[in-house]
Amino acid sequence: MNEYVAEYPRPPRIELISGSVAIYIQDEIIARDCEYIRVCETYHPPSIYIKPSAFTEGTFRQTTGQRSFCEWKGLATYWDLSRSNGDSIRQKAGWSYANPDDRYTSLKDWISIYPRCVDKCYLEGEKVVAQPGTFYGGWITSWINGPFKGDPKHPELM
Incomplete structure (x- = not known):
């Protein structure tokens, strides 16, 4: 299966997927589940969202301070991630939408992670590569x- 991000729609498409996802900080799996939501938008690798219940207790905390606004999904809330004992804090490593726009209500309270902010992310058993740059949170796999x-x-896509 090959997908081309140039063919993804705008506004973004949401897909609930039955499949494996795992997120690591150091050698600890801080989140794992057998389903996730993919958000597919033109020229973006998919952003992956998982349920808060997929996280190990003590591994995520809501941040305070400046928030951002997505033209499609609304006002974002950010999350710090860490190991379950509180070590190795990754500031603003995840985000979610508490009150998403009507078209994206299935994302409500699910959390997406920036792969560049944690040590490893796996999707369908494959190690993910982070989307280039420091702003976007896409998950790149071989497909x-x-x-x-x-x-x-590709400055024309900036």
Whole structure:
């Protein structure tokens, strides 16, 4: 299966997927589930959202401070992640939408993670590569093909 992000829609498409997802900080799995939501938007690798119940207790805490606004989903809340004992804090490593726009209500309170902010993410058993740049949170796997927004090699997509 090959997907080309240039063919993804705008506004983004949401898909509930039955499949494996795992997120690591150091050698600890901080989140794991057998379903996730993919948000597929033109020129973006999919952003992956998982239920808060998929996280190990003590591994995520809501942050305070400046929030961001998505034209499709609304006002984002950010999350710090850590190991379950509180070590190795990754600031603003995840985000969610408490009151998403009507079209995206299935995302309500599910959390997405920036792969660049944690040590490893796996999707369907494959180690994920983070979307280029520091703004976007897409998950790149072998079946996702670019060019990708945020990649300095493709300034036309910035």
